[in-house]
Amino acid sequence: MVEVRLEKVSKIFGRVRAVDNVTVTFPESRFSVMLGPSGSGKSTTLYLVAGIYKPTNGSIYFGDKDVTNLPPKDRNVGLVFQNYALYPHMSVYENIAFPLRLQKLDESTIATKVNEVAKLLRIEELLDRYPSQLSGGQQQRVALARALAKEPSVLLLDEPLSNLDALLRLTIRAELKKLQQKLGITAIHVTHDQAEALSMADVIIVMDQGRVEQVGTPHEVYYKPRSLFVAGFIGSPPANILSGRIERIKDALVIEVAGARFEPSEDHLAVLRESNLEDIVIAFRPEHVLLVDEPIGRNLNVEAEVYVTEPLGKETIVTLVVAGNLMIKAVASPDYSLRSGEKVYVSVPRNKIMLFDPATGLNILHIAGESEPA
Amino acid sequence: MSYKVLRILRRRRYVMRYDVETIPARKINITLGVAVGLATLPVVAIYVLLTLSSFADRMLSGPDILEADYSIENWRLFFQGKLDPAATSLYSFKELIMIILNTLIVAAGVTVIVVLVSVMAGYAFSRMKFPGRRELMEFLLLLHAFPGVALIIAVYAIYVWSLKGIPSDILVPYRFTYTIFARAALEIPLSIWLMKGFFDKIPWEVEWSALVDGASRFKTWFSILLPQVKPGIAAIAVFAFLAGWEDLIYVHVFLYTGGIKTLATLIEEVIGNIETAYLPIAAAAGTLYLLPTIIFFIFTQRFLLEALTGGVKG
Numbered sequence: 001m002v003e004v005r006l007e008k009v010s011k012i013f014g015r016v017r018a019v020d021n022v023t024v025t026f027p028e029s030r031f032s033v034m035l036g037p038s039g040s041g042k043s044t045t046l047y048l049v050a051g052i053y054k055p056t057n058g059s060i061y062f063g064d065k066d067v068t069n070l071p072p073k074d075r076n077v078g079l080v081f082q083n084y085a086l087y088p089h090m091s092v093y094e095n096i097a098f099p100l101r102l103q104k105l106d107e108s109t110i111a112t113k114v115n116e117v118a119k120l121l122r123i124e125e126l127l128d129r130y131p132s133q134l135s136g137g138q139q140q141r142v143a144l145a146r147a148l149a150k151e152p153s154v155l156l157l158d159e160p161l162s163n164l165d166a167l168l169r170l171t172i173r174a175e176l177k178k179l180q181q182k183l184g185i186t187a188i189h190v191t192h193d194q195a196e197a198l199s200m201a202d203v204i205i206v207m208d209q210g211r212v213e214q215v216g217t218p219h220e221v222y223y224k225p226r227s228l229f230v231a232g233f234i235g236s237p238p239a240n241i242l243s244g245r246i247e248r249i250k251d252a253l254v255i256e257v258a259g260a261r262f263e264p265s266e267d268h269l270a271v272l273r274e275s276n277l278e279d280i281v282i283a284f285r286p287e288h289v290l291l292v293d294e295p296i297g298r299n300l301n302v303e304a305e306v307y308v309t310e311p312l313g314k315e316t317i318v319t320l321v322v323a324g325n326l327m328i329k330a331v332a333s334p335d336y337s338l339r340s341g342e343k344v345y346v347s348v349p350r351n352k353i354m355l356f357d358p359a360t361g362l363n364i365l366h367i368a369g370e371s372e373p374a
Numbered sequence: 375m376s377y378k379v380l381r382i383l384r385r386r387r388y389v390m391r392y393d394v395e396t397i398p399a400r401k402i403n404i405t406l407g408v409a410v411g412l413a414t415l416p417v418v419a420i421y422v423l424l425t426l427s428s429f430a431d432r433m434l435s436g437p438d439i440l441e442a443d444y445s446i447e448n449w450r451l452f453f454q455g456k457l458d459p460a461a462t463s464l465y466s467f468k469e470l471i472m473i474i475l476n477t478l479i480v481a482a483g484v485t486v487i488v489v490l491v492s493v494m495a496g497y498a499f500s501r502m503k504f505p506g507r508r509e510l511m512e513f514l515l516l517l518h519a520f521p522g523v524a525l526i527i528a529v530y531a532i533y534v535w536s537l538k539g540i541p542s543d544i545l546v547p548y549r550f551t552y553t554i555f556a557r558a559a560l561e562i563p564l565s566i567w568l569m570k571g572f573f574d575k576i577p578w579e580v581e582w583s584a585l586v587d588g589a590s591r592f593k594t595w596f597s598i599l600l601p602q603v604k605p606g607i608a609a610i611a612v613f614a615f616l617a618g619w620e621d622l623i624y625v626h627v628f629l630y631t632g633g634i635k636t637l638a639t640l641i642e643e644v645i646g647n648i649e650t651a652y653l654p655i656a657a658a659a660g661t662l663y664l665l666p667t668i669i670f671f672i673f674t675q676r677f678l679l680e681a682l683t684g685g686v687k688g
Contacts, residue, residue, distance in 0.1 A: 047582075050582075050586055051586070052582050052585065052586070072582075072585045072586045073586070073587075073588040073589060073590065075586075077586060078586070079582070079583065079586040081579040081582070081583065082579075083579055085577060085579035085580045085582070085583040087580065087583075087584070087598055088602060089601040089602055089604075098584070098587055099587035099588050102587060102588040102589055102593070103588065146583075146587070150588065
């Protein structure tokens, strides 16, 4: 097992910068997930690791070994595609045996290995069938078996779950993670499904427009987004984003937003006092919103009108209008009954509020952290 | 809208009664079947009459099917080289076998060249980036539009010029090779397009998978992609074989002038003067000549259909 390291890697297709100066480490024996919207360069990055694409600039390392110019066949990686890409003219057995045959192993070793990996993925009874005779979930297992058969040092997964139906996806998601832990393999998984990323990942790499927006644990990415993009992309529904102004009167510093004023938390105050920001973007998660009749202490309290409620069973999503035309989403308990047009206060505790620099889109706490000398 | 209004609308046929998809499939099949049957009836009738005539004592033209006497006499005479029951033998049975072999050599040769070139070029056009790729594709289509007859003068000029350098002991193989390559060149443009279409339908991911699994590009092409374009290979092979088998002009110009006969030139001889030829024997020759066409179409129609409909499975 090796760690995979990209150093200042760019990939340019014609005039498109698909991957833009990416430096990132996928830790050894961990499950890394690249998350981003379509066109964010995550699949391209995966193909760069696989060797299907060659980087325009930069270097790729497996451990200490520079693999930048190695063809895919010499990298010992396993790759599973969204459409599985099984070989339709070969039986399941032959599909799994294909990479082993290329290693010129003898027939009995191949049989042992195929049966071993088939057992691991519980597809022993499918070995004689052809891909066209399999369901999506079964094809997915076969593709995974084929990728694992040659015992790769890195397992690459390109949205392998997105062609499965919702229920199966949940099952395989858990199994895939279990499998990775059992084998201790370095896995890199690409997805646009944040629930998938949050549930499976040891490390999430959030990508947008060919750049890495944030690298962190699911918890960090969710609760400490480095940029507005991450805050707006992750979470279901994603974070509410409002623009505000900073008002400095002598020593006091308050933020004005949607007709309301609040004093930022101590951490924020410390950073804001050092800066000369005038405009600010504030963000908060829908589940941190309290819907109350009266303002609460030092929280951010904004007058709002209920626009629509969507009961989802375990919770109710409430959409509210503040300051005339801004929409806010809040998660309320399912027994919370509100009617459209009703007036309430949107109340957010100070420590749940995130602040971003409108010019760079970066979290002001991160700016402070990153500018410190290493 | 109230129920009453709807009812009025329905009565006035403002409401569409059927979805487009709900036209019964059987109805379409019957209509199509009848149409195709009518369209092909003349061709089928002629083939049937030709085959029957080869066994009859006269050339059949329709109603006389029931009156004629049937025997294998015509075939016997044809194999003996007698083009008229009363005539002397023009060629021996052995010579006829040689003629059939010659035809097979040309047909098989054209097939091998066309398949080899098209499968490789089709892959390159489908999967590789190189300067002038698009222009070359369009140029191929233009080449296909050229009729073989129009090219024959130039091809013949090159042939005559090249003959000077050929030692006489390999002249016969050279004539065959030249014919095969010249004839194959006419088939190759369209075959490349067909093969490109087949390669285009294989997802890149399949090819990438093989590369990641440890295969070289050539190995991937050979053991992963080729098996998946088998229907296309079968189709171009059949087309190429029949083109070689049926060719008259190229065979006549490059082989017949050198004294090498094929079935096409034989029939040309047999019929010779259509007014004096004994037609039932010519019918036997014609039927023999058509045999591979019929056999091929019966056994490969599934592949051919797939190729002609762009490989979309029905």
